[in-house]
Amino acid sequence: MTDEQFNKAFEEAQGQLKSYILRITASIQDTEDIVQDTFIKASEKLSSFRGDSSVKTWLFTIASNLAKDNLRAKKRWTEDVTDICKAKALANPDYFPEVMYIQQTSTHGQFEIKEHITFCLTCISKSLPLEQQICILLKEVYAFKVSEITIIMDNSEAMVKYYLHTARTKMVDIFEGRCALINKEGACHQCSELNGIFNPKQNFEIEKNKIEMAKIGERGEKEHLLDLRLQLMKEIDPFDSNGSDLQLHHLEHNRKIMENFS
Amino acid sequence: MEKIKPNGVAQTTKKTFSRETGVSIDIYADASILWALLTNASDYPRWNSTVISIEGEIKKDEKIKLKSVLDPKRVFKLSVKAYEPEKKLVWGDAMGQREYLITTIENGMTNFSMTEKIGGPLFPLFAKMIPPFDASFEQFAKDLKTEAEQISNTK
Numbered sequence: 001m002t003d004e005q006f007n008k009a010f011e012e013a014q015g016q017l018k019s020y021i022l023r024i025t026a027s028i029q030d031t032e033d034i035v036q037d038t039f040i041k042a043s044e045k046l047s048s049f050r051g052d053s054s055v056k057t058w059l060f061t062i063a064s065n066l067a068k069d070n071l072r073a074k075k076r077w078t079e080d081v082t083d084i085c086k087a088k089a090l091a092n093p094d095y096f097p098e099v100m101y102i103q104q105t106s107t108h109g110q111f112e113i114k115e116h117i118t119f120c121l122t123c124i125s126k127s128l129p130l131e132q133q134i135c136i137l138l139k140e141v142y143a144f145k146v147s148e149i150t151i152i153m154d155n156s157e158a159m160v161k162y163y164l165h166t167a168r169t170k171m172v173d174i175f176e177g178r179c180a181l182i183n184k185e186g187a188c189h190q191c192s193e194l195n196g197i198f199n200p201k202q203n204f205e206i207e208k209n210k211i212e213m214a215k216i217g218e219r220g221e222k223e224h225l226l227d228l229r230l231q232l233m234k235e236i237d238p239f240d241s242n243g244s245d246l247q248l249h250h251l252e253h254n255r256k257i258m259e260n261f262s
Numbered sequence: 263m264e265k266i267k268p269n270g271v272a273q274t275t276k277k278t279f280s281r282e283t284g285v286s287i288d289i290y291a292d293a294s295i296l297w298a299l300l301t302n303a304s305d306y307p308r309w310n311s312t313v314i315s316i317e318g319e320i321k322k323d324e325k326i327k328l329k330s331v332l333d334p335k336r337v338f339k340l341s342v343k344a345y346e347p348e349k350k351l352v353w354g355d356a357m358g359q360r361e362y363l364i365t366t367i368e369n370g371m372t373n374f375s376m377t378e379k380i381g382g383p384l385f386p387l388f389a390k391m392i393p394p395f396d397a398s399f400e401q402f403a404k405d406l407k408t409e410a411e412q413i414s415n416t417k
Contacts, residue, residue, distance in 0.1 A: 146416070146417070156292070157292075158291070158292035158295045158298075158414070159294055159295075159298060161295065161413050161414065161416040162295050162298045162299070164416050165412060166413075169308060170308070173308075
């Protein structure tokens with residue numbers, strides 16, 4: 001592969017690489033560093049790339065390994081991350097002025113329920129063991145095949161299937177127990193609460209029903225609801241969405257809280 | 263205990279100073295999937311209806327705390343005595359030990375067997391207080407088969 005071909009391939013994969021690493025690390029700075037290091041590492045090893053896998057798989061392998069190194073000493077988050085971080089945000093007098101300022105001044109500061117659903121999915125997925133989180137993202141959001149994930153994870157097909165299955169089962173259970181969009185008894189109403197703050201003139205029910213997952217809600221089959229949630233994540237670029245500045249601010253806030261949470 | 267048929271039906275052999283229960287079942291899944299399920303302590307309650315919880319790490323010489331549906335009020339403090347990846351796992355205490363064996367039969371098919379022997383000089387005094395394991399063993403094997411085969415069929 002020539003340098004020119006490599007640069008083109010990297011450019012094509014860069015957007016997905018960035019959102020993937022952000023969803024694993026929850027850190028904008030770490031994402032920038034890891035994506036840059038992936039480019040450097042891949043450039044250095046270009047002569048040894050034999051084309052056994054696609055360039056995209058190869059780049060995701062390098063990036064995943066760098067992300068694993070970055071996260072090795074960090075704790076996984078907990079399932080109630082949204083409750084913990086909400087309490088901290090409410091206790092911080094600067095938090096809401098900051099987010100209102102973002103909403104009023106940024107061209108990417110619009111609060112959208114569907115974006116918040118994917119933000120929530122990112123946070124909850126960080127409560128899974130890292131291998132499970134990586135596998136489910138690669139398969140369901142970045143459309144890698146199991147055979148390609150075995151390369152990225154340097155693991156057997158059986159283990160990748162184990163990670164995928166357990167990740168899905170846990171996510172279904174967590175959202176069923178927590179998300180008020182799909183279960184009236186769910187503990188988390190953050191979507192509606194934040195929509196009320198940022199879009200006070202909107203009718204939440206009408207807005208919610210524009211999203212297939214929320215529209216089906218309690219009538220939906222649990223696995224299908226998770227698929228719809230993952231589908232939303234697939235469609236949204238967290239660095240270039242209508243509310244990216246707002247959601248990235250939320251994510252950074254949650255990461256800082258969870259890194260110091262014991 | 264003589265070789266158990268791989269039909270998921272438990273067998274118990276009683277002696278004066280010991281009791282041994284075993285079950286065996288063939289599972290259409292790779293040995294590594296069974297091993298992953300058997301060694302991930304916190305994940306047990308998700309797929310195994312005979313286990314309430316397992317605390318600790320299932321690794322060689324580690325100690326775990328197990329709560330079983332058979333006796334929910336009791337916490338069994340057990341040591342991992344053998345840990346041979348994808349082949350053999352043993353845990354137990356002074357009263358007895360449980361052995362899990364995983365054997366690849368052919369590509370994609372694995373035999374799982376589980377035996378537990380309890381006993382000792384005081385066993386006759388307590389024998390009547392220890393509930394039979396048969397139904398719980400059969401359920402354990404059935405749950406493992408269901409979960410492992412579901413994982414194996416992941417596309």
